[in-house]
Amino acid sequence: MLDATATLPTGIIVGKERIDQTSSGTLQHVNATTGQVQRDFAIAGKPEVDAAVSAARAALPAWRAWPPTQRRDALRRLADLLRASTAEFAAISVLEAGIISTFADQQAPRAAEWADYYAGWADKLTGATVPMAGAFDYTVHEPVGVVALLLSWNGPTGTIGMKVPAALAAGCTTVLKPSELAPFSAIRFGQLCLEAGIPPGVVNVVPGDGRTGDLLVRHPDINKISLTGGPATAVRVQTACAETLTPLLLELGGKSANLVFADADLDVAAQRAADGIIRMSGQSCVAPTRLLVERHVYDQLLDRVLAALSRVRLGNPETRQTTMGPVIAKSAADRIFATIDRARDEHAGNLLLGGDRQDGPLADGYFVPPTVFGAVDPDSDLAQNEVFGPVLSVSAFEDEAEAVRIANSTRFGLAAYIHTGNIGRVLRLAEQLDAGNISVNGGTPVSGPYGTFGGFKRSGFGKEGGIAGVMEYVRTKNVSIARS
Numbered sequence: 001m002l003d004a005t006a007t008l009p010t011g012i013i014v015g016k017e018r019i020d021q022t023s024s025g026t027l028q029h030v031n032a033t034t035g036q037v038q039r040d041f042a043i044a045g046k047p048e049v050d051a052a053v054s055a056a057r058a059a060l061p062a063w064r065a066w067p068p069t070q071r072r073d074a075l076r077r078l079a080d081l082l083r084a085s086t087a088e089f090a091a092i093s094v095l096e097a098g099i100i101s102t103f104a105d106q107q108a109p110r111a112a113e114w115a116d117y118y119a120g121w122a123d124k125l126t127g128a129t130v131p132m133a134g135a136f137d138y139t140v141h142e143p144v145g146v147v148a149l150l151l152s153w154n155g156p157t158g159t160i161g162m163k164v165p166a167a168l169a170a171g172c173t174t175v176l177k178p179s180e181l182a183p184f185s186a187i188r189f190g191q192l193c194l195e196a197g198i199p200p201g202v203v204n205v206v207p208g209d210g211r212t213g214d215l216l217v218r219h220p221d222i223n224k225i226s227l228t229g230g231p232a233t234a235v236r237v238q239t240a241c242a243e244t245l246t247p248l249l250l251e252l253g254g255k256s257a258n259l260v261f262a263d264a265d266l267d268v269a270a271q272r273a274a275d276g277i278i279r280m281s282g283q284s285c286v287a288p289t290r291l292l293v294e295r296h297v298y299d300q301l302l303d304r305v306l307a308a309l310s311r312v313r314l315g316n317p318e319t320r321q322t323t324m325g326p327v328i329a330k331s332a333a334d335r336i337f338a339t340i341d342r343a344r345d346e347h348a349g350n351l352l353l354g355g356d357r358q359d360g361p362l363a364d365g366y367f368v369p370p371t372v373f374g375a376v377d378p379d380s381d382l383a384q385n386e387v388f389g390p391v392l393s394v395s396a397f398e399d400e401a402e403a404v405r406i407a408n409s410t411r412f413g414l415a416a417y418i419h420t421g422n423i424g425r426v427l428r429l430a431e432q433l434d435a436g437n438i439s440v441n442g443g444t445p446v447s448g449p450y451g452t453f454g455g456f457k458r459s460g461f462g463k464e465g466g467i468a469g470v471m472e473y474v475r476t477k478n479v480s481i482a483r484s
Helices: 046-065 068-084 086-097 107-119 156-169 184-195 210-217 231-242 266-282 295-310 330-345 400-407 423-432 466-471
Strands: 012-014 017-019 026-030 037-042 135-143 146-150 173-177 203-205 224-228 248-251 257-260 290-294 350-353 371-374 391-397 415-419 437-440 474-482
Touching: 012 046, 012 184, 037 184, 046 135, 046 146, 046 173, 046 203, 046 210, 068 086, 068 107, 068 156, 068 184, 086 107, 086 156, 086 184, 107 156, 146 156, 146 210, 156 173, 156 184, 156 224, 156 466, 173 184, 173 210, 184 203, 210 231, 224 231, 231 248, 257 266, 257 400, 266 295, 266 391, 266 415, 290 295, 290 400, 295 350, 295 371, 295 391, 330 350, 330 391, 391 400, 400 423, 415 423, 423 437
Parallel strands: 146 173, 146 224, 173 203, 224 248, 257 290, 257 415, 290 391, 371 391, 415 437
Antiparallel strands: 012 017, 012 203, 026 037, 135 474, 350 371
């Protein structure tokens, strides 16, 4: 068993200082596998939030003035340190978020990939000259300033990688606010930034709960906010930001449709459907939680999906044989089981697999088994709202038109999946589906740092990844010089 006290770092990082005693005291972190408290950690109150924002503000002039090649090199050093810390971040991920070992091993290398990618953009953010009679006119990109980054708890190291390197490459300074459910990866990341030679104050870390987040998003010296979270949190953040007109980047929830046609490779489609629902124990915004199947292969595909999910090994995420771990907290497990019970009561579909709480060795943890409902009403609450757990709803469709109508019927628009052997159909559906990320025949909705990622409708706005990701953290200035 991993030693939580030795593995999980604590403290608030402000400038070069690590603060263990704060105005708001501590919170207890509970291990999702055992249901037992494993670590106390300090949380930031108003004095600490003010100090972190002040440190970021003080560091901004020098950091934006660094030659872009130096920012590039600092991000590359950070990437190297992340790779060297793969085992450490994996252990943290297992303990803080119940991520299974085989997936936890990927966290730091993926964040390093994002750091390397955005290192390459640091010296390429060029403006343009503008043809204009009587003047020399040009544009220049500047950092937006101090950015508050509100991190999610599901794959926290990956979320850090998607946000921080892009902001730093643009010349911004940052204040990271990790979720109270998974604060430790961000603390260790902040320490690595200092080890990489990134100046104190460029990356500050303020663990805390919703009160800490509210202090940060309302702070008058924050120039932009990037949030990965749920729509309810986003509404509160956007309401707070309205008072100061602080711009936002929002990466929110999803209710992604997975469209499987009769001409698809059904074995591949079934395995992808199963993998998608157990990844992160179903706690993924891009999870393909609505499986829509062409009617005359519905039974064939459903049998394959149920067979794949019946082979899932639910258990301790530290064990290599485990293929699905717990959900993040007791409140999450209770919410998911309440959704399952409500779907049963409302006859939203036929419960085909799972749905029951675990007993025996898993009884004290927050385990939800893979759960499948068949013949689901596409208009039901089960099919319309994000569960954020390993619950799959399966529905049939007759043709492309009905498949698109059902897929687009929710308030979300983050991802969609297509399985077909018809390239013409792929092109038609990719145009019609109201989602920011389309995956075809096993393609990934998050193309690493190279593509763009972000949703439509209630799934948020703004982009992470690619050049669009770094442009979220710059402002464009126009300069016009009269020709005398």
